[in-house]
Amino acid sequence: MTLNVGVIGTGAIGQDHIKRLAHKLTGAAVVAVNDxxxxxxxxxxxxxxxxxxxxGSGQALIDDPKVDAVVVTSWGPSHEEFVLASIAAGKPVFCEKPLATTAAAALRIVEAEIASGRHLVQVGFMRRYDRGYRMLKETLKAGTIGEALMVHCAHRNPSVPDFYKGDMAITDSFVHEIDVLRWLIDDDYVSTQVIIPRRTRRSRPDxxxxxxxxxxxxxGIRIDVEVFVNCAYGYDIQCEVVGEDGIARLPEPMSIQLRKEERLGNAILNDWKLRFIEAYDVELQEWIDTTKRGEVHGPSAWDGYxxxxxxDACVEAKRSGKLVPISVRDRPSFYAR
Amino acid sequence: MTLNVGVIGTGAIGQDHIKRLAHKLTGAAVVAVNDxxxxxxxxxxxxxxxxxxxxGSGQALIDDPKVDAVVVTSWGPSHEEFVLASIAAGKPVFCEKPLATTAAAALRIVEAEIASGRHLVQVGFMRRYDRGYRMLKETLKAGTIGEALMVHCAHRNPSVPDFYKGDMAITDSFVHEIDVLRWLIDDDYVSTQVIIPRRTRRSRPDxxxxxxxxxxxxxGIRIDVEVFVNCAYGYDIQCEVVGEDGIARLPEPMSIQLRKEERLGNAILNDWKLRFIEAYDVELQEWIDTTKRGEVHGPSAWDGYxxxxxxDACVEAKRSGKLVPISVRDRPSFYAR
Amino acid sequence: MTLNVGVIGTGAIGQDHIKRLAHKLTGAAVVAVNDxxxxxxxxxxxxxxxxxxxxGSGQALIDDPKVDAVVVTSWGPSHEEFVLASIAAGKPVFCEKPLATTAAAALRIVEAEIASGRHLVQVGFMRRYDRGYRMLKETLKAGTIGEALMVHCAHRNPSVPDFYKGDMAITDSFVHEIDVLRWLIDDDYVSTQVIIPRRTRRSRPDxxxxxxxxxxxxxGIRIDVEVFVNCAYGYDIQCEVVGEDGIARLPEPMSIQLRKEERLGNAILNDWKLRFIEAYDVELQEWIDTTKRGEVHGPSAWDGYxxxxxxDACVEAKRSGKLVPISVRDRPSFYAR
Amino acid sequence: MTLNVGVIGTGAIGQDHIKRLAHKLTGAAVVAVNDxxxxxxxxxxxxxxxxxxxxGSGQALIDDPKVDAVVVTSWGPSHEEFVLASIAAGKPVFCEKPLATTAAAALRIVEAEIASGRHLVQVGFMRRYDRGYRMLKETLKAGTIGEALMVHCAHRNPSVPDFYKGDMAITDSFVHEIDVLRWLIDDDYVSTQVIIPRRTRRSRPDxxxxxxxxxxxxxGIRIDVEVFVNCAYGYDIQCEVVGEDGIARLPEPMSIQLRKEERLGNAILNDWKLRFIEAYDVELQEWIDTTKRGEVHGPSAWDGYxxxxxxDACVEAKRSGKLVPISVRDRPSFYAR
Structure with missing residues (x-):
């Protein structure tokens, strides 16, 4: 059985996903597009x-009887509409992050999915599908380092384009850690605080x-994440979990060890796309496979919410300089762990 | 278009390849089997x-008009027969290593393929498809370390079963280095010498x-390979190329760095199957893709020969303790680099 | 010229220093002891x-005309008395940490030294003499990673004895980071905050x-230090400085890389004494050499203060859970950088 | 008691040793020099x-009654004369490598020392005093990797001066491995073979x-050593011992790990003097200490022979391209292990 997929949004990420679905992965076909x-x-x-x-419209694509499942890769503000419409149509939907541009909108999706009685929504947080993070989670689950007590992370980009400003270090970059760390340690956040060190000369006033x-x-696990998006030296994602019995660290991406020009070492990636390129493949392949079985194993609407x-709490914490509680609805039984 | 594959030999490796072709890879179907x-x-x-x-027979499978291409995973002594029959039938054939059990038999395959006028035969040396070896080859081709001068390697198994004896360290284990190193440095061998160090207490008299x-x-590149099949500590494949401008080393398999019990380090694999499990997938996927285009990009019959x-020369060198020349036919233009 | 040293306090650390001065280092002799x-x-x-x-008393030792310089390795509460007496006698004094048990007492020493008009006091913070920290400081000074923005550290002990409780994680362990990081980045602290993660099961209620x-x-540099004194796996000191142009990390202690029992890695020390054993030698040798020249290059009374x-501020921050300012006197010109 | 040392030869290495003896180490004084x-x-x-x-002459220095012990750092061809004269005078002598320029001359020294009935001669092979090699030897002695079976080594210099030619890769560079590996594995050599790979473009015709x-x-242990003196990338000494139960590797020199300019790695030394600078200190300090006790623990005249x-055998093996036996006298009981 082939999963016939309609893709809403044919920009860069949409085209990447279409290539995966149509040519690289197994069990799916792209039968409809809209932009x-x-x-x-x-x-x-x-x-x-x-x-x-x-x-001619996302709704028309969703309504197309040939379309078994929907992939939403349109721009963020349109996500809520298309995800809700997919739920309304009873069709599984894979929505690129963010699920919605506000927590309120994400909650509306949560409620609509619960009301539909079926698990239909998956959010595109690809890091959960990265081999390294998966190895790390397996290490934790195996009890190799005992109970987790602290997590030290870094999210570093060599530089960011001019349109990257304001709170995007949180809403665009750190948002990946928000999702993946919660999944990694299988726990929820209760508060946040944001510290702003001395600014690098490479950043801009905005x-x-x-x-x-x-x-x-x-x-009670404490997580600290350095988010440094003009670190100059490369794209570098670090994650170290300190447990009661030992410490486990995310592997460096595989690379050739070189001895050359008085240095012994390995290349660091420069391009974030290369870092998680395989994770995208695994993510969509597993989405195809689980969707065919009527299941959602990936980041759920609840996770998106x-x-x-x-x-939002991190943005507020950044502005206030204070500790900000993270208050969510009680976890619905629909999304029980 | 789907490549319809017939598989001769449904033992362990045959079943693994069938699972890949039928369920994991794209563009192929298994339509016939024989054992x-x-x-x-x-x-x-x-x-x-x-x-x-x-x-009921390999020949019948090869003759089946539904079969576009043949995979030979039967026991070694039958390889020659089925590869020659596939060539005779004008069908592409992927033959697990060894291509044949003698150099003379391999040469008969080479001659048959040349006579057929078409490139049909690929031999299952999977290391060429390993990500690490590919990164290493790219490093060499990019000129990062200049011209290669020496290659230092190790091929280590934790232990071997009782049936592993005699010259199998050469014919069964080292044979992988024979193929992959030749490909890696894009050069041919002219002589060999085998040294037998002090025997580990873990080996047997045979x-x-x-x-x-x-x-x-x-x-003039010099290669040294330690083959140590009772090394006890793990399955470990090392390869270091010393060039005029620097040294490049095969990456260690990706693993979690642990700090635990007064040790800082990473796991070493124990099972060789895990080490190259992805290489098998890539190997067969590329074989499917190139076969559909009527091409052979992998290890050829010439490489098998x-x-x-x-x-054979290594086995002789081991027995004689002397330097033994490696004498092959002139490379036919059919197999031009 | 030999520096004739009197040592007050012949406990464990006192005996270690005496062995160094008497037998291992050059240019000094131990001519008097007291305990x-x-x-x-x-x-x-x-x-x-x-x-x-x-x-029969520390004062008598200090007054002994044969004693050129004093080493104070008695218990902490007596440090102020013997350091002040040494200053009064105009004799150089090396005082093991802490300089004094309260900031007020340390300030009295600062004032006494200033009043004496001579640099006489050095405090025994040995990490500044560790080869790794020195390499790290040289890297920073060379501008290799640009201006420092953040420092991520860890101070981990496998376990602590029963008498280690209350605020000792700060006053006894973290105190080393307080001194060495200030020296490393050549900057002063203005505030602190202490976070208490989930407690390890290996700790005690107190x-x-x-x-x-x-x-x-x-x-504006931000420093975070994990202090984990029941980490179980070893004695492990980590320090990573994130600069505008790159990141520099304290070296791991030198050790043999082993491949054994399915692990690739290195030993982690268990005993803190081994970690800085050479630093103590370098510290005292440099103290001997500079003392003979009438200079103090090591941690000064001001640093001790x-x-x-x-x-004190960290202890308060721990108790209050709040950000606590670190308020010191203006740096006297006597201690100009 | 101070060991009063006379130094014959005040060239570069002589001056280095004089600085050590006079200013850095303990228990010795330089009381006489000759050049x-x-x-x-x-x-x-x-x-x-x-x-x-x-x-005015080495002999006069040796005869000086103030001189307790002699250090010979004159040019190689004069070593035999001064060592023999020291033995004749019954004075301990530390001779920089080589002990003599021919095996026959070295044997004359061995015989003279035996005839004198006292252990007087130490040869300046400093690698035995390197911390890394010592850690490696301790690992072997502890049985951590079981019995040694193979040793893989590399001796690489970034480049060599014009006067370095002919057999100097053996007589000047590899000679260090000859001594240190024999000590490391506590075994003697019985044969050698020399392989000449493709020449680096960076070398010269001579x-x-x-x-x-x-x-x-x-x-039966097999040792392979790559000697590559125009490796371009740095001064790099590698040594890996493969044992029955695991593999132990010489540590890399301590250095700062850097993340910078898309590379993660460490500096490689360029200057061989820096690599073993501490080993020289340890070597001479131990020589001072053991000489005072009338003992020789370092490389003996027998080791020099x-x-x-x-x-010599390696030079012959290089010229002949053949396996060359290494034939020495029976080990005299005077030099029993």
Whole structure:
């Protein structure tokens, strides 16, 4: 059985996902596309091969009876509409992050999914599918280092484009840690605090950089994450879990060890896309496979909502300089762990 | 277009390849199987799903008009027969290593393929598809370390089963280095010498262990490979290329760094199957893709022949304790680099 | 010229220093000892060889005209008295940490030294003499990573004895980071905050463990230090400085890389004494050499005072859970950088 | 008691040793110097301070009753004469490597020392005093990796000066491995073979580079050493011992780990002097200490002789391309292990 997928949004990430679904992964076909820019949709459809419908609206695509499942890769503000419409149509939907641009909107999706009685929504947090993070989670689950007490992380980009400013270090970069760390340690956050160190000379007036973001979990685990988006030296994701019996660290990406020019070492990636390129493949393959079985194993609407609330709290903590509680609804039994 | 594959030999490696072709990779289907043990073939066919023919002989499978391409995973002594039959039938054939059990037999395959006028044969040396070796080859090709001068390698198994004896350290283990190093440095061997160090107490009287095998290439590169199949501590494949401008080393398999019990370090694999499990996937996926295009990019019949000649020379060098030349036919233009 | 040293306090650390001064280092002799336990002093004197006076009081030792310089290794509450007496006698004095048990007492020493008009006091913070920290400081001074923005540290002991409780994680362990980090980044602290993560099951009710201690410096550098004194796995000191252009990390102690029992790695020390054993030698040798030239290059009375104020602020921050400012006197010109 | 040392040869290494003896180490004084260039001797004497005799000949220095022990750092061809004269005078002598320029001359020294009935001669192979090699030897002695079976080594220099040519890769560079590996594995060599790989473009016509030198020991351990003196990238000494139960590797020199400019790694030394600078200190300090006790614990005249014989055999093996036996006298009981 092939999962026939309709993709809303044929920008960069949309095209990447279409290539995966159509050519690289197994068990799915892209049968319909839509984009606010119809030319983009047409052009993309032409690259897929086969009989691909180009719809005039996301709703029309969702309503297309040939479409078994929907992938939403349109721009963020449209996510809520298309995810809700997919739920209304009873169709599984994979929505790129963010699930919605506000916590309130994410909560509306949560409520709609619960009301539908079926698990339909998955959010595109790909780090959970990274081999390194998975190895780390397995190490924790195996009890190798005992109970987790602290997590030390870093999220570093060599530089960011001009449009990256304001709170984007939180809403665009740190949001990945919000999701993946919660999954990694299987715990929820209760408060946050944001520290702003001395600014790197490489940043601009409209962008604080770096940040240190602290999170406390329900069980008392303390997380500190350095977010440094003009670190100059490379794209570097670090994560170290300190447990009662030992410490486990996310592996460095595989690379050739070189002895050259009086240095012994390995290359650091520069491009974030390369760092998680495989995670995207695994993510969508597992989405195809679980969707066919009528299941959602990936980041859920609840996770999308929790992340949105946490992100909002971090932004507030940054502005106030104070400890800010992270208050979410009680976890619905629908999303029981 | 789906490549319809027939698989001869449904033992362990056959079943692994069938699972890959049928369920994991894209663009292929397993439509026919055969095994000397018909029950095994039947049982395997049942696991595939769909309409799978169970043939009474390898020849019958090869002759099946539904079969586009053949995978030979039967026991070694039968390889020659099935590869030659596939060539005769004009069908692409992927043959697990060894291509044949003697250099003379491998040469008959080479001659048959040349006579057929088409590139049909690929040999299952999977290391060329390992991500680490590919990174290493890219490093060499990029000129990062200049011209290669020496290669230092190790091939270590924690232990070997009782049936592993005699010259198997060469014919079964080192044979992988014979193929992959030739590919890595894009050069041919001209002589070999085998050194037998002090035997580990963990070996048996019928098995010298470890060995150090030396190879010289046409351009003068010197290769030394420690083959140590009762090394006790793990399955460990090392490869270091010393160039004029620096040294490049095969990456360690990705693993979690642990600080625990007064040690800082990483796990070493114990099972060779895990070390190259991805390489098998890549190998067969690329074989599917290139076969559909009528091409052979992987290890060719010529490579299989060259490996057989080298392996024979190493066995002779081990017995004589002397330097033994590696003499092959002139490379046919059919197999031009 | 030999520096004739009198040692007050012949306990464990006193005996270690006496061995160094008498047998291992150059340019000094131990000519007098004193201890509250006269038997200990006598026994220690006998191990030194030569003519060693055993004095009935620290004051008597300080007054001994044969004594050129004083080493204070008695218990902490007596440090102020003997350091002040040494200053009064115009004799250089090396005082093991802490300089005094309160910031007020440390300030009295500062004032006495200033009043004496001569630099006489050095405090025994040995980490500044550790090869790794020195390499790290040289890296920073060379501008290799640009301006420092953040420092991430860990101070981990495998376990602590029963008498270690209350605030000792700050006053006894973290105090080393207080001194060495200030020296490392050549900056002063302005505030601190202490976070108490989930407690390890290995700790006791009378000891919070681990802690995360945050410091802010005058220039805005943010420091976070995990202090985890029941980490179980070993004695492990980590320090990573994040600069505008790169990141520099304290080296691991030198050790043999082993491949054994399915692990690739290195030993982690268990005993803190081994970690800094060479630093003690370097510390005292440099003290001998600079003292002979009438100079003090090591941690000064001012540093001892600054550390005491910082330590007090951290204890307060731990109790209050709040950000606590670190307020010191203006730096006297006597201690100009 | 101070060991009063006379130093014959005030060139570079002589001056280094004089600085160590006079200023850095404990328990020795330099009381006499001699050099074929009297001006050099005079100038050096002036740097030492105190009453230093400048002798007109090495023999005169040896005969000086103030001289307790002799250090020979003159040029190689003069070593035999001064060592024999020291033995004749019954004075301990530390001779920089080589002990003598021929195996026959080294044997004359061995015989003279035996005839004298006293252990007087130590040869300046400093690697035995390197912390890393000592850690490696302790690991072997502790049985951590079981019995040694193979040793893989590399001796790499970034480049060599113009006067370095002919067999110097063996006689000047590899000679260090000859001594230190024999000590490391506590075994003797029985044969050698030398392989000459493709020459680096960085070498000159009068210098083969690199070499691979193979040694076999009495117990069957096989050693391979890559000697590559124009490796370009740095001064790099590698040593890995493969045992029955695991593998132990010489530590890399301590250095700061950097993340910078898309690379993660550590500096490699460029200057061989820095690599073993501490080993020289330890070597001479231990020589002072053991000499005062009338003992020789360092490389003996027998070791110097064994090294000379091995070096000669390697040169012959290089020229012949054949396996060459290493034949030494039976080990005299005087030099029993």
């Amino acid at each position: 606010i820019n119809r030319d983009s949709a047409q052009a993309t459809a032409a690259t897929i091969g086969g009989d691909v419908a180009v719809h 962008l604080d950089d770096p940040h240190i973001i602290l999170l406390e979990t329900r069980s 929790f992340t949105a609330v946490t992100s | 000397i043990n018909r029950d095994s073939a039947q049982a395997t066919a049942a696991t595939i799903g769909g309409d799978v023919a169970v043939h 098995l010298d262990d470890p060995h150090i095998i030396l190879l010289e290439t046409r351009s 060259f490996t057989a000649v080298t392996s | 509250i336990n006269r038997d200990s002093a006598q026994a220690t004197a006998a191990t030194i060889g030569g003519d060693v006076a055993v004095h 000891l919070d463990d681990p802690h995360i201690i945050l410091l802010e410096t005058r220039s 600054f550390t005491a104020v910082t330590s | 074929i260039n009297r001006d050099s001797a005079q100038a050096t004497a002036a740097t030492i301070g105190g009453d230093v005799a400048v002798h 210098l083969d580079d690199p070499h691979i030198i193979l040694l076999e020991t009495r117990s 064994f090294t000379a014989v091995t070096s």
